[in-house]
């Protein structure tokens with residue numbers, strides 16, 4: 523099976539690398555198509571991919587076409603793909619918002635998988651949600667799930683609404699965590715810690731809290747209660763967050779990303 527990854531940016535290259543390290547595909551069976559000359563020159567030096575800059579040289583050779591360009595580049599790309607694809611090829615898209623129906627209509631292929639990964643895929647700790655058009659067979663979907671699993675965990679969702687929803691939770695989610703980390707590091711700096719110590723204080727706190735959470739069945743609320751003593755420091759912080767409606771604001775932010783994903787699909 524030959525896979526063509528279109529767009530070798532943050533996510534496309536992550537998937538190309540992960541798939542090439544797995545036993546599912548042989549290295550020379552991964553092709554990369556990218557617009558950027560700088561990216562192609564860099565990838566040519568890595569040598570375990572076949573790198574292309576003209577769709578006509580690689581699209582007809584692919585069994586599976588993995589789309590990893592920004593959503594606003596998709597319309598031009600679909601126009602170029604339409605005359606080059608052939609029946610039986612499968613499209614996997616990780617583009618936010620772009621719907622299966624749009625890809626079926628604009629590329630002209632019925633077999634389409636829509637997936638939403640996240641940035642920790644770069645270190646094999648990603649979460650990818652996915653769903654497929656009914657034309658994709660169960661056996662094809664098993665192979666695709668194996669490919670998506672090369673970057674971490676996967677969950678199969680019922681329909682595309684949940685792809686947009688997971689964009690608001692796991693797809694964009696790493697940025698919410700970084701936002702929280704940034705605020706805590708700024709607070710540590712303001713308290714007088716050095717930049718290095720601020721980084722350690724915050725990153726070890728996040729790592730430790732997530733590991734505690736993962737190693738138990740306790741909810742985040744129960745863990746909060748374990749940290750907070752009555753009348754103590756944590757309660758002062760949690761009360762401050764409640765007074766400022768931080769819980770609602772975080773949910774609002776996640777819904778903003780969800781709604782933006784839906785909007786991107788309508789643009």
Ligand SMILES: NC(=O)C1=CN([C@@H]2O[C@H](COP(=O)(O)OP(=O)(O)OC[C@H]3O[C@@H](n4cnc5c(N)ncnc54)[C@H](OP(=O)(O)O)[C@@H]3O)[C@@H](O)[C@H]2O)C=CC1
Nearest residue numbers: 529530531532533556557558590591592593595617618639
């Ligand atoms: N970043 C993230 O955390 C996540 C991103 N996604 C989705 O992944 C997709 C890619 O995002 P990301 O990797 O961050 O984007 P990047 O901008 O890092 O990478 C996209 C690459 O595609 C190239 N490109 C654009 N148009 C074409 C084309 N027609 N043919 C070939 N190559 C092309 C770009 O070149 P040039 O720079 O020259 O335009 C660039 O190198 C997006 O659709 C996004 O919604 C999903 C989940 C998480």
Ligand SMILES: O=C(O)[C@@H]1CCC=N1
Nearest residue numbers: 618640689693694695
């Ligand atoms: O911000 C975005 O649109 C993409 C989708 C999820 C993460 N990054």
